[in-house]
Amino acid sequence: MTVAFTGVLFFPVTPFDERGALESGLAREHVAAGLANGAGGVFPACGTGEFHALSVEESVAMTRVAVEEAAGSVPVVPGAGGTLPHAVELAARAADAGADALLLLPPYLVAGPADGLERYVTAVAEASPLPLIVYHRGTAQYSSALMRRLAADPRIIGFKDGTGDVARTQEIVSVVREVRDDFAFFNGLLTAEASQAAYRGIGVPLYSSAAFAMAPEIARAYYDAYVAEDEQRRLGILRDFYLPLVALRDETPGFGVSLVKAGLRLQGVPVGGVRPPLSDPDPRQEQELGRILKRGVELAAELA
Template sequence: MFKGSMVAIITPFTPDGRVDEEKYRQLIEFQIENGTDVIVPCGTTGESATLDYEEHDRVIQICIEQVNKRVPVIAGTGSNSTTEAIELSLHAKKMGADAVLLVSPYYNKPSQEGLYQHYKKIAESVPLPQILYNVPGRTGMNMEAKTTIRLAEFSNIVAIKEASGNITQSGEILAAAGDKIDVLSGDDFLTLPLMAVGAKGVISVTANIMPKEVKAMVTAIQEGRWDDARGMHLKMLDIHNAMFIESNPVPVKTAASLMGKCGATVRLPLVDMQPHTLETLKSVMKGYGLI
């Protein structure tokens, strides 16, 4: 249902910490102009964890308004409270989102049965396409392939964003339920290998600053131009890795700032990049001609 190059878009802030609506709209236009297939607001990269409820809804609303149906919008509405996730998802539906992205409950560390019941309840409560989001590095636990395979039986659970770093796990999902649920890469540096085993695309961090290049690689894979895709994949590894030299989204937001796209302001407990990692980031970006 959703495929290609999808961006987990950053949420720009003004120097005093408010959502910068003007810059945000410009970032959305930058993505569409460069071929990005889907915009994903309020994910991890969009600093959803430090947006209050009003801001969260507003960021999604701005995205839907600015996109104006030119590409799908997948709204991040996950929570470690099932009830809260349902409320956020229903509101996103009311605003016109095409789907929702649901991060696994963080901090609670539910069992695999708890994960199943969480997503089952949302699927039964929200009549909208849903994308599961497995990111153990953020949530503290892994959603196992067998749990995803069970959840694939729900018709409105259409995909999983796999950021476990485990290609075998993604392969197991595709082998058992690939006709019922799509896999999307949640790690830029694993997009090519995951698409090689059947993933449909990537929800990308790097696309915030290199949308044309990420789109080009995904297109090459889709068209079976594997030598071209492999070359682009290897060429982009350094910038993919640079996006995680500190906690996401600090490096990518700093990179966007260095390119003049928006401010670098992040909200506590995130802080500005440390001097040594900032210099590393600048060096990598210069290598790609980004600054």
């Protein structure tokens, strides 16, 4: 099972209307805009899409939107995870909706031993013909020994790190490369651009870009500099846009998602707020976000 990933990986938000319900029409416009701006893959109903707060029906609806808009041009990889029945149902229905793979998010609440986590992954893999990318964070802590075993399963095609433990990730990359050379490695940290240079150095070339959902021109400018290894341009965007964004993000838990939705609203895209337990930024924070976005757009234009 092979899924090719190139370019900026797009993690769309899930738009809600004034009643708090999924706004499918706006979701379609949002995904179409990301594709038009050169997204190399669409990951609907994942972290940036508020997976934690979506029903099965809402997750499947977002997957269908992404599949229909992408029309086979780039991979569509929705999220699955949480309780085992929830993860299994999402895995099966994502396949029916036409997805290309699954991002397997952590199980709900409890952290089990390695053999329990392995059985969780296997149960989801058996529920769907779609290949899986496992997400290393929270209650899903993958050891190098476990990843060696999982990498021997052709249904498991990737590993995404959300812990920031570079030493463990380096060990996992090394161990998996002994088993196969077609495995995909992703940096899944919040505002991943801020740490991606380090991850590239340990053999993790791919990364999530939540910023692309609200500022595709800035995210593309960073990605182009990153791929070209143009450190002057890359560091300029990092210094003037991403690091101020990280500082604002770190003011409040959950702002890795909340700020993306706020950034879209500031640009006139009525995606609604975030669902509890996340919170939207206050007026001062929105003003600061607007300033950061303005500077980022200016910088992207200067570097175009």
